[in-house]
Amino acid sequence: MTNSQSIENYLKVIFNQAIATDDVNTTSIAQALEVSLPSVNSMVKKLAGMGLLEYEKYKPLKITAKGRKMAAMIIRKHRLTEMYLVEKMGFGWEEVHEIAEQLEHIQSVAFFDRMDEILGFPERDPHGSPIPNSSGEFATQKFRLLSDCQPNELVTLKALSKTTDEFLKYLNSKGLALGVEVEILKVEAYDKNMKVAYGGKTEVLSALVCSKLLVS
Amino acid sequence: MTNSQSIENYLKVIFNQAIATDDVNTTSIAQALEVSLPSVNSMVKKLAGMGLLEYEKYKPLKITAKGRKMAAMIIRKHRLTEMYLVEKMGFGWEEVHEIAEQLEHIQSVAFFDRMDEILGFPERDPHGSPIPNSSGEFATQKFRLLSDCQPNELVTLKALSKTTDEFLKYLNSKGLALGVEVEILKVEAYDKNMKVAYGGKTEVLSALVCSKLLVS
DNA sequence: TTAAATAGTTAGATTTGACTAACAAATTTA
DNA sequence: TAAATTTGTTAGTCAAATCTAACTATTTAA
Numbered sequence: 001m002t003n004s005q006s007i008e009n010y011l012k013v014i015f016n017q018a019i020a021t022d023d024v025n026t027t028s029i030a031q032a033l034e035v036s037l038p039s040v041n042s043m044v045k046k047l048a049g050m051g052l053l054e055y056e057k058y059k060p061l062k063i064t065a066k067g068r069k070m071a072a073m074i075i076r077k078h079r080l081t082e083m084y085l086v087e088k089m090g091f092g093w094e095e096v097h098e099i100a101e102q103l104e105h106i107q108s109v110a111f112f113d114r115m116d117e118i119l120g121f122p123e124r125d126p127h128g129s130p131i132p133n134s135s136g137e138f139a140t141q142k143f144r145l146l147s148d149c150q151p152n153e154l155v156t157l158k159a160l161s162k163t164t165d166e167f168l169k170y171l172n173s174k175g176l177a178l179g180v181e182v183e184i185l186k187v188e189a190y191d192k193n194m195k196v197a198y199g200g201k202t203e204v205l206s207a208l209v210c211s212k213l214l215v216s
Numbered sequence: 217m218t219n220s221q222s223i224e225n226y227l228k229v230i231f232n233q234a235i236a237t238d239d240v241n242t243t244s245i246a247q248a249l250e251v252s253l254p255s256v257n258s259m260v261k262k263l264a265g266m267g268l269l270e271y272e273k274y275k276p277l278k279i280t281a282k283g284r285k286m287a288a289m290i291i292r293k294h295r296l297t298e299m300y301l302v303e304k305m306g307f308g309w310e311e312v313h314e315i316a317e318q319l320e321h322i323q324s325v326a327f328f329d330r331m332d333e334i335l336g337f338p339e340r341d342p343h344g345s346p347i348p349n350s351s352g353e354f355a356t357q358k359f360r361l362l363s364d365c366q367p368n369e370l371v372t373l374k375a376l377s378k379t380t381d382e383f384l385k386y387l388n389s390k391g392l393a394l395g396v397e398v399e400i401l402k403v404e405a406y407d408k409n410m411k412v413a414y415g416g417k418t419e420v421l422s423a424l425v426c427s428k429l430l431v432s
Numbered sequence: 433t434t435a436a437a438t439a440g441t442t443a444g445a446t447t448t449g450a451c452t453a454a455c456a457a458a459t460t461t462a
Numbered sequence: 463t464a465a466a467t468t469t470g471t472t473a474g475t476c477a478a479a480t481c482t483a484a485c486t487a488t489t490t491a492a
Contacts (some may be wrong), residue, residue, distance in 0.1 A: 025439075026439070026440060036482080041440065042479080043480095071256060088304075099326070103319075106315075106459060107318060111305075241469075242469070242470060243468085243469060243470080251449090254450090254451075256470090258450090273470080274469085274471080392488065433491070434471070435490100442486090444473105444483090445483105446479100447481100449472100449477085449485080450478105452474090452475080454473085455472075456471070456472095459469085460465100460466080460467070461465085462463100462465080
């Protein structure tokens, strides 16, 4: 095999970090994968040898076009799987990440293309993250953070940043789902708590929560 | 991880051979997995250490109850996946083995239990092989080989033994599918070719083909 | 602007699961 | 039953992916 699960996991992490900052550093990869720095160093050299990264000693890493494409295909598998699990198998959005982490390493292209077709070629996964198409391209539309919105705005919840299963369960308990219209009633100056209205009720959302909700 | 994909593949092969003969020998495992004899030898010791096999030097191997159960769970995953791919994702029965070989190593129990539920707890996979339930038990009903049937018998195709994708494509081309009623018209004494009738036509099936078709 | 802290690297060990070469036991067959 | 063949085992090697310990380069801050 030319690409092991390990390689795929590194590539995915590197790709995700490259979206934010373009340059990627070794330490952040080590943290994301919960692996030692020397492990990252040796894998990085290997990936560079495969033409997936540009590597020079002590310089920040850069992902190549080839690396970006391969990473996009893995993320495609992950997000299609999440969508399939929610839409076609009845799982909750807080249950699917773990399962998709495993399924994303399945090699069969036909399997994922069939999922894609059955789902009607969705552009976003259940958490609002874009799903790369079979060429590796995906929607780049940027949403605003709810925490950057002002009182009296009426916005729609479109996606989540940095989710965890715990956060998703919290959102379930508050009746917050993608597509919900939220009106900002008040922003507390002191701690940036937001008083909002949606689904016929009012709630107070902490700054932490608001910084993870993407709206438009 | 206490069970790697490698361990799972060994266990599956050993289990399948144990069905036929109870005793299992090292060489047949090596052939089935396309691996060297010393590789099998060292893995067998490891599996014995895990309580999945009984091993004594130069003696035939025996699978333990624990090993049998673990193997059944892997086979359950494989066969449920095949059934799901055919019934819910529109794949042909000749396409699903390869994909299921990969999916059978997914750890999530919920994923397979959900498949099982969606499929209505099927007892057999698309090739007629029994699917172990979530406790590891499965149908043991034995079918007859078509090659053991006599002229003038009317039988129903129930399952296949030793299938390959090529054989399945051959069956597709002949319009042979599970559930088809087959009447045996004549058995050629010399080469055991069978002249049979089904679906409003007659065909001549070779002894090789007849020895892979299970009927009742 | 140098000392301290952080980030990255090298060397060498470990584990897993494979391999080849050499050998030993068991079985088959002449 | 003795020789030949087949089957199983041991010893030692290798590659992948991890680790710790020790070291070097870069960045930050006193």
